[in-house]
Amino acid sequence: MFKQPFTKWTMIFFVAIFFSNNAFAESDPTKWPVVKEAFFNKRDISDAPFIKLTAPHRAESGAQVPIEIFIDKPQSDADAIKNIYLIVDANPIPLVATYHIKDMIGKFRLATRIRMEMDSYVRAIGETEDGKLVMASIEIRAAGGCGGNVDNNDEAAIRASAGKIKLNVNEPIQLGETNSATFIIKHPMRTGLQRDLVSQGYVPAFYIQKAIFTYNSTPIMVVDFGVATSEDPYLRFDFVPSNNGILEVNATDNEGKNFSKQLELKI
Amino acid sequence: MLKHFILLCASFLYIITSEASTFEIKELDSGVYVHNGLHEDISEDYHGDICNLSFIVGNKGIAVIDTGGSYHTGARFLEAIRQVSTLPILYVINTHVHPDHIFGNKAFTKENPIFVGHYLLPDSMELRKESYLRSNKEWLGDDFNGSEIVKPGLTVKTTLELDLGDRTLTLTAYPTAHSNTDLTVVDSKTNTLFTGDLLFVDRTPSIDGDIKGWISVIDEMSNGTFKQVVPGHGPTQTNYQQAIKNEKNYLTTLLKDIRASIKKGETMESTMDTAAESEKGKWLLFEIVNRRNVNNIYHSLEWE
Numbered sequence: 353m354f355k356q357p358f359t360k361w362t363m364i365f366f367v368a369i370f371f372s373n374n375a376f377a378e379s380d381p382t383k384w385p386v387v388k389e390a391f392f393n394k395r396d397i398s399d400a401p402f403i404k405l406t407a408p409h410r411a412e413s414g415a416q417v418p419i420e421i422f423i424d425k426p427q428s429d430a431d432a433i434k435n436i437y438l439i440v441d442a443n444p445i446p447l448v449a450t451y452h453i454k455d456m457i458g459k460f461r462l463a464t465r466i467r468m469e470m471d472s473y474v475r476a477i478g479e480t481e482d483g484k485l486v487m488a489s490i491e492i493r494a495a496g497g498c499g500g501n502v503d504n505n506d507e508a509a510i511r512a513s514a515g516k517i518k519l520n521v522n523e524p525i526q527l528g529e530t531n532s533a534t535f536i537i538k539h540p541m542r543t544g545l546q547r548d549l550v551s552q553g554y555v556p557a558f559y560i561q562k563a564i565f566t567y568n569s570t571p572i573m574v575v576d577f578g579v580a581t582s583e584d585p586y587l588r589f590d591f592v593p594s595n596n597g598i599l600e601v602n603a604t605d606n607e608g609k610n611f612s613k614q615l616e617l618k619i
Numbered sequence: 620m621l622k623h624f625i626l627l628c629a630s631f632l633y634i635i636t637s638e639a640s641t642f643e644i645k646e647l648d649s650g651v652y653v654h655n656g657l658h659e660d661i662s663e664d665y666h667g668d669i670c671n672l673s674f675i676v677g678n679k680g681i682a683v684i685d686t687g688g689s690y691h692t693g694a695r696f697l698e699a700i701r702q703v704s705t706l707p708i709l710y711v712i713n714t715h716v717h718p719d720h721i722f723g724n725k726a727f728t729k730e731n732p733i734f735v736g737h738y739l740l741p742d743s744m745e746l747r748k749e750s751y752l753r754s755n756k757e758w759l760g761d762d763f764n765g766s767e768i769v770k771p772g773l774t775v776k777t778t779l780e781l782d783l784g785d786r787t788l789t790l791t792a793y794p795t796a797h798s799n800t801d802l803t804v805v806d807s808k809t810n811t812l813f814t815g816d817l818l819f820v821d822r823t824p825s826i827d828g829d830i831k832g833w834i835s836v837i838d839e840m841s842n843g844t845f846k847q848v849v850p851g852h853g854p855t856q857t858n859y860q861q862a863i864k865n866e867k868n869y870l871t872t873l874l875k876d877i878r879a880s881i882k883k884g885e886t887m888e889s890t891m892d893t894a895a896e897s898e899k900g901k902w903l904l905f906e907i908v909n910r911r912n913v914n915n916i917y918h919s920l921e922w923e
Contacts, residue, residue, distance in 0.1 A: 412907075412914040418888045463886070465918070470753070495757075496750040518921070522884060534884070538922055549742050584918050588886065 379471045379491045383441040391437065391447070392477070392485060400486035403433075403476050407492050411468060414497025416582045419490075420463040421476045427457045433478035433486070436460070440580055442472035444498060444545055447578040454571040458530050458592040465582040467543075468494035498543060498580070513538050514558075515611035519601055525617050528594050535563070535587045537603055537611065543579040560585055562604045568597035593617055642695040644703070648809040650676040650786070652703060653849055654696060656687075658822050658903045661719055665758045667692045670719045670851055673813055674700050675806050677783020680709035683732070684804055684813050685851075686723030688755065690765035693723020697730070708732045710781055712790065713771065714815025714851065715798040716743040717827070718751045724769035735781070736771035737792045737800035744768050775802060793817070796833035797826065797851075803840075810846040812859075820853025820862050823908035824869055830916055834870050837863050869898045873912060877920050887917045 388397070407419040423433055438448040448466045466474070475489040516538040521531050537560055544557030557579060565573045572591050593599075599615045644652050656669040667688030674683045681704060686693040700708070708730040713721050715737065721744070724734065737743075748768050756763045773779075781788040786808035793801040797816045804813040817836055819825075826833065841863045848859035856862045876894040885893075891913045899905050 412891070412911040416887070416914055416918055418886075418914075463888075465887070469750075495754045513922075516922070520884065536921060547746060549745055582918070584921070586887075586918070 379473050379493070380442060381473065384473060384475075387439060387441050387446050391439070395483075395485055397477060397485040397487045400478055400488050403478055403486065403488035405474065405476055405488050405490040407474065407490055409491075409493065411492055411494035411497075414468045414470075414494040416465045417468050417492060417494055417497065418463065418465055419474065419492075420461065421451075423460040423478065426459055427453060431480050431484070433460065434481050435479040436462075437475075437477040437479070438464075438466070439475045439477065440466065440468055440472050441475070442470050443467065443580050444469060445543065445579055448580040449578055450576040452574040452576070454573055456567055456570070456572045456591050456593060458590060461590040463586075463588040465586045467497040467580045467582050468492060469498040470495055497582075498545065510540055515539065515603070515605065515609060517601060517603065517611055517613040519599065519613045519615045521599065521615065521617060525593075525619055527596070527619060528592065530590045530592055531617075532588060532590055533565075533599060535565070535585075535589075535601055537563070537585050539584060539605070541577075541579055541581060541583045541585065545579075557606060559606055560603055561606045563587075564602045565589075565591075566600050566602075567591065567593055568595070569600075642699045644699045646703075647847065647849070647855055648811060651806060651809050651811055652676070652700075653855060654699065655854060656719070656852065658852065660904055660907050661688075661758070662907075663758055665719075667719070667722065667755075667759050667762055670816070671849055671853075672696050672723075673849055674703075675783065675786070675788065676704045676706060677786045677808075678706075679782070679784030680707040682710040682712060682781060682783055682788055682804075683708060683727065684712045685714055685720040685815070686711060686727060688719040688722050689759055689763050690723060690725045690767070691762050693726030694765075696723060697726050709783065710735050710773075710788075712736065712788075712802070712804060713740060713800075714802050714804070714813070715800040716740055716747060717798060717816065718755050720815070720851075721768070722751075722755060722763070722766040725765060725767040728769060733773050734769055734771040735773045735775065735779070735790065737802045738774040738776040740774060740800045740802075741770040743798075743800050744770050793836050794832055795829040796836040797824070798828045801828070801836070805845070810844075812840075812843060812845040812848045814840070814848060814850050816851035818848065818850040818859070818862060819866060820850045820856060821903050822852040823902040823905045823912075824866055825908050826870075826912045826915055830870055830874050834867060834874070837867055837870075841867075865901070869895065869902065872898050873909070874920075877913060877917055878923070881917075881921055881923075887913070890917060 402424045404422045411417040436451040439446045453460055471493045473489050474492050478486045518536045520534045539560050542555055542558040546555045548555045559579050560577050563575045596618045602612045604610050644654050647653050652674050654672040659665050659669050672685050674681055711727050711732045711734050713736040775790045775792040779790045789805045791803050801817050848856045873895040880890040891910045894913050895909055
């Protein structure tokens with residue numbers, strides 16, 4: 353039945369498209385000027401065709417929307433991007449994370465998973481060393497991702513597992529070439545906006561705030577997380593190690609707890 | 620342009636005829652009635668009538684099982700019930716928290732029934748309320764008018780019996796499976812099991828709970844001996860063992876494929892394209908629901 357190309361419901365869908373402005377809320381372009389003002393004040397932002405965002409047009413789950421940022425420009429360039437701000441216009445807290453690009457990155461490529469409460473423009477704003485801002489944006493349709501995991505009430509278990517880290521680099525490791533590292537940290541990433549039915553208030557924010565990645569003690573990337581980064585924060589990023597060595601991550605949550613993990617790369 | 624105009628006229632005709640059509644109810648067995656919802660995805664081409672809505676008439680009164688995705692659907696369902704019986708509606712049972720099953724509740728409040736659900740249902744409704752109201756309003760537009768969250772006054776932690784006079788309903792609450800609030804109903808007189816969304820027939824099972832929990836619940840369910848089984852979505856089954864087997868095949872294949880992807884270091888995005896591919900063609904709405912399932916459960920399986 354559903355495979356017929358022209359069903360009753362397809363027709364109704366067409367009618368709705370023709371005659372309704374409200375039935376399907378689209379991403380709201382009017383939010384950006386407000387968000388822009390809040391984060392970047394009066395600074396100019398130009399378009400950045402060399403920043404590519406990849407994400408589903410329609411997210412299957414607002415709680416874990418996969419998105420990849422790729423800067424098609426070597427980090428060795430004089431005007432390379434040093435900081436990337438990832439922003440969801442329509443989220444109650446729009447800043448997903450800030451990625452500070454340090455050393456050994458080659459070309460910046462990072463995939464993560466984000467929360468989206470409703471249809472929105474998602475933007476990567478790049479900042480150069482001298483404070484010039486550039487931007488790429490993408491429209492993603494999504495719903496209801498900011499509630500967090502409301503069903504797990506076992507606080508002791510959540511706290512006990514929070515901060516566990518998985519750190520991997522795809523085999524085979526190639527020195528002097530681009531390698532792909534994956535970092536996942538177990539954490540509920542509570543937004544501070546989730547309701548607490550017992551106290552009638554809100555569940556306090558509880559999230560990973562920062563992760564510093566180093567290779568042989570040299571910083572390669574520093575990430576400041578916001579609560580629009582999904583539960584169990586996930587990062588997959590490219591880096592270019594030139595020697596054998598130790599990839600290390602040091603993460604901190606907003607309560608000041610530290611979590612770290614090391615991975616030895618050896619050929 | 621002319622083509623568009625013809626398309627529009629045809630569409631209006633369809634809308635008019637679909638609105639005028641009756642809300643179909645089948646008598647499945649003595650005093651057991653079911654309305655089968657349509658297999659639409661729950662997103663933009665959704666009209667608030669996709670799951671099975673049932674009612675059971677005893678000599679003291681009626682129990683309703685699920686009320687549809689909007690006040691509008693609930694009201695049409697109530698009207699259809701009243702064509703069959705004028706007895707009081709004693710109970711309105713929600714099989715779980717999902718919006719396609721609960722938003723018709725409001726249409727029944729004027730009948731003063733006792734609303735019944737899983738013991739976690741009131742809190743779960745409250746926590747999802749804001750998001751459900753917004754997205755369902757967006758999907759259904761004016762058809763969602765009048766819809767409200769109505770929470771159960773009577774909840775079930777393990778099992779509960781409801782007396783309808785000449786028949787008893789046994790309600791059983793489950794740990795997290797399809798959702799965190801799954802509840803089944805068995806009618807003693809006809810030995811009919813109403814599974815809620817613990818069983819999907821034809822339509823791809825959707826996961827908003829715990830896939831491993833769900834597999835163990837359906838294993839338990841397959842031990843029962845029922846005359847017939849009304850699933851949450853899809854036609855009533857007399858040979859329900861096959862339906863349970865189909866669902867178990869899908870869930871175990873999905874779980875196995877995701878675990879294999881994680882082990883191989885494949886990304887969630889690529890796993891959404893490949894997991895449970897061997898089940899494609901066996902289920903309706905597979906492309907949409909299967910990808911959503913992977914998206915929903917992948918990150919928790921990374922920590923096994």
